[in-house]
Amino acid sequence: MARTRAGTARRASITDVARLAGVSAGTVSNVLNHPSQVSDRTRTKVLDAIEQLSFVRNASARQLREGTSRTVGAIVLDIANPFFTATARGIEDRLAQDDLVLMLASSDEDPERESRFVRQFVEHGVRGLLVTPSRGTLETVARVRERGTDVVLLDHTSPFPDVASVAVDDVRGAALATAHLLERGHERIAFLNGPLSLRQCADRRQGVLAAVVEAGLDPGRVVVEVTLPSLNADSGSRAMAELLARPGPPPTATFCVNDFTALGAMRHLREASIAVPEQMAVVGYDDVDFAPELAVPLTSVRQPSHEIGWRAADLLLGDGEPEQVLFQPALVVRASSGA
Amino acid sequence: MARTRAGTARRASITDVARLAGVSAGTVSNVLNHPSQVSDRTRTKVLDAIEQLSFVRNASARQLREGTSRTVGAIVLDIANPFFTATARGIEDRLAQDDLVLMLASSDEDPERESRFVRQFVEHGVRGLLVTPSRGTLETVARVRERGTDVVLLDHTSPFPDVASVAVDDVRGAALATAHLLERGHERIAFLNGPLSLRQCADRRQGVLAAVVEAGLDPGRVVVEVTLPSLNADSGSRAMAELLARPGPPPTATFCVNDFTALGAMRHLREASIAVPEQMAVVGYDDVDFAPELAVPLTSVRQPSHEIGWRAADLLLGDGEPEQVLFQPALVVRASSGA
DNA sequence: GTGAAAGCGCTAACAT
């Protein structure tokens, strides 16, 4: 046991403060929670004692007594993903307004991890839960609600009318990107997508197909689908390699399900000396910070990520009816799609 | 008040479970915590009741009784900064091994915010605190330790022998970058730095000057310092504009205190039709994901950000003597510095 | 193997 560690001495309790100040515990509590009810002299004595003992409230005891906590839990797919980073920051900013603390976890799209975090957060008595559900874990969410914890779905539309949600129209985002490529004259478009069990991927696929149909074309002829195991740059690079290795003429455009995938795809294209956008147009999704600054500035679909987090937290904390917010994405055209 | 909200019904307590199962609360507790001590028949009855009531432990009550919590608090400068994002993910990964929950906050380098979060986390009885201190808030940290909460400094060396820390040698990182530019023959080097009140900025400045002196040159003649109000791309862009507007011939190289600043600086250079690296070499810091994929791939200093978080959490949870870990950064040379 | 009871630190209701 490390002798130098902190934490051997018991923390001062409200009773210790009361004893030192020569008052009752109730009075100390009043100084903390209803200062106006306490005389100046007493208040000063108590505050002195608090200072002297470095007293800090015990949130557990408080919460146990009050039945309500000052924490909110958020579960995103992966905090290292810039989209969720910005979302998390949005949540944090909203929570700060109400002096609430954020408990954060990444589910890695693993239902087991997700439900473990949900359980832990509920045990902690979070005031509410912001969750980006992974593959088919919506029942978990429903169950949590029944147990009495408010839930707002994050980056996911709500299938339950009484569960709030904040999402972006992914179908439309993908449709915007696809329509853009079709307008540019591309007749065969690769679609580097993630597993369809991910709602985002399924929706974006739907948007791609809808845009093709809308243009009066046959999706079966136009769209070349490639499914990636994970949505990072390396995976995008490998997928592009695999795509180019297929027999027959390759597509002339690629729509990637996110910017990291696009980053990887473009890396492979550069290594293979295939010109972007001349030989291969590329469109990404998320419009991350660096999209405009790439070797070939990347056309991408922008989502209001910070706002999504802020709004989700706001819905949770507000006392209105559960609302289902759907933000609209915007296509940002840059050189990679042949601007 | 929204009728549709969750949370009207009281959550089932251990007593409710006990009543339904026809046993005592103590037995339910044993089922939860010492299952082997309970007979099969009783255990089954209790588990059924738990299931039926959707019982979830109350962490506050548990923690109040036990005196120890299953949470760890982390305060970084800004979770939206990719360096801290990766660090946070490292922390999360280590905590997950011990089934611990992460409370996360961004101080925005504001000492007031920082101490508010510290107080909140300590009130919650976190098992420990991981903090990237902002301007001169080390006393806050010292005080917390005295109150009995373990602290590990994050991305900051420790001035106290008994306070653990995990940092990267920023002096050396900046020296590596500067030496590299000097070797390339640059005789005037701009240094886009943040406020010196930030430890990272002060250290990197020291590294820059040291490298110049080491090369037998006069820092006063070689280094052109520009101080940025904040470390984002826009700020870098403006600083570069300001630098170029100064009378006399501009420097031939720029070392930026982070990659986002470098991103902005390069954006302005492109807009001003100044070739990188021919007319202006650029080196960044952090080696973020996109550095290799920029219009001109960016030379940068790599830090083991995920590892920093992981290790910091590991030090906190371990029971060894407080250790002071110093990781070494590495220069990654790419086209922006004239490779 | 199980039950009864005490107490963690706090707040609010009530009493003075």
Next chain:
DNA sequence: ATGTTAGCGCTTTCAC
């Protein structure tokens, strides 16, 4: 204006 008291939900002795 201040003190007294009960009890939030849980775990852990200590009996039986």
